Amino acid sequence: MFRHVVMFSWADGVDDAQIAAVAAALDALPSKIGVLRSYRHGPDAGISDGNFDYVVVADLNNADDFATYRDHPDHVAVIQGLLAGRVKQRAAVQYETS
Amino acid sequence: MFRHVVMFSWADGVDDAQIAAVAAALDALPSKIGVLRSYRHGPDAGISDGNFDYVVVADLNNADDFATYRDHPDHVAVIQGLLAGRVKQRAAVQYETS
Numbered sequence: 630m631f632r633h634v635v636m637f638s639w640a641d642g643v644d645d646a647q648i649a650a651v652a653a654a655l656d657a658l659p660s661k662i663g664v665l666r667s668y669r670h671g672p673d674a675g676i677s678d679g680n681f682d683y684v685v686v687a688d689l690n691n692a693d694d695f696a697t698y699r700d701h702p703d704h705v706a707v708i709q710g711l712l713a714g715r716v717k718q719r720a721a722v723q724y725e726t727s
Numbered sequence: 728m729f730r731h732v733v734m735f736s737w738a739d740g741v742d743d744a745q746i747a748a749v750a751a752a753l754d755a756l757p758s759k760i761g762v763l764r765s766y767r768h769g770p771d772a773g774i775s776d777g778n779f780d781y782v783v784v785a786d787l788n789n790a791d792d793f794a795t796y797r798d799h800p801d802h803v804a805v806i807q808g809l810l811a812g813r814v815k816q817r818a819a820v821q822y823e824t825s
Contacts, residue, residue: 632784634732636734636818669825684822720734720779722734722781724770725769
């Protein structure tokens with residue numbers, strides 16, 4: 630399995646409605662992007678100091694499928710339409726796992 | 728399901744043997760910490776610029792089990808013995824997911 634993990638912290642002024650719009654748009658991606666085997670995302674639970682605000686974990690078969698996801702128009706539309714300008718910090722890893 | 732995600736970037740001078748020691752120590756945790764339902768960790772695949780270096784994804788039943796994992800002596804021993812002083816940056820999220 631190939632897993633993509635990305636975290637965001639929101640820029641100042643990003644509100645709950647904007648975050649809900651991101652969540653809803655992400656919820657719609659697995660039906661549009663066939664290479665996604667599992668797609669689990671959500672806001673930080675708020676039990677640890679210093680955490681980022683939101684995480685997305687995408688499970689795929691391999692690095693090629695990750696590239697397909699990364700470059701898919703429906704994914705790019707979420708980035709450009711709902712994340713651009715609203716993210717203060719981003720942290721990501723892709724890794725091979727069993 | 729309750730998921731804990733943490734990423735690290737290594738401090739300057741951390742070498743492959745030290746990273747392998749972290750990986751081996753983490754591999755041993757599921758047999759020692761019963762609340763871990765799934766525990767998938769590994770180094771960044773190196774296909775994206777600006778990524779962190781290592782990620783750990785721990786799947787648990789709930790936030791209480793996360794606290795059990797977080798505070799478990801065998802987990803704390805890895806942090807204190809193999810991560811302390813070797814991490815330049817840390818990024819974490821815990822979240823509820825299906």
